Amino acid sequence: MYDSEVTQKVIAFIERNLTEDLQLNSFPAVTGYSKHHWLRVFKQETGKSIGEYIRIRRLAMAATLLLHSEKLLITIAFYFTFNHRKHSRDV
Known part of the structure; x- marks a missing residue:
């Protein structure tokens, strides 16, 4: 596990916002x-x-969603913001 408070806060924020365009x-x-x-x-x-x-x-x-839901791949991609061109470069 990660010891520092700052890392714990960042991870918690990420987990709460995985479907958002994080900046x-x-x-x-x-x-x-x-x-x-x-x-x-x-x-x-x-x-x-x-x-x-x-x-x-x-x-x-x-x-996990692909394996355990009936959602389409494209729906899941949009849900997790994989549709953003800058996705792989910014964060």
Whole structure:
């Protein structure tokens, strides 16, 4: 598990907002730290960049829906914001 409060806050925020278009600018308000500080701490503790972590969580949730629901692939892709062109570059 991740020790620091900042990493726990970031992960909780991500989990609550996996279906939203997450922007790096929204995280400092959640953590109370500067963007550079929490990005460094997050990478240090998880071994992943914020973008990698979000993609992994979205893919895991999408896979779960594909396996355990009748939803179409395109519906799931839109639900987890995979339709955003900038998705893989920003966060």
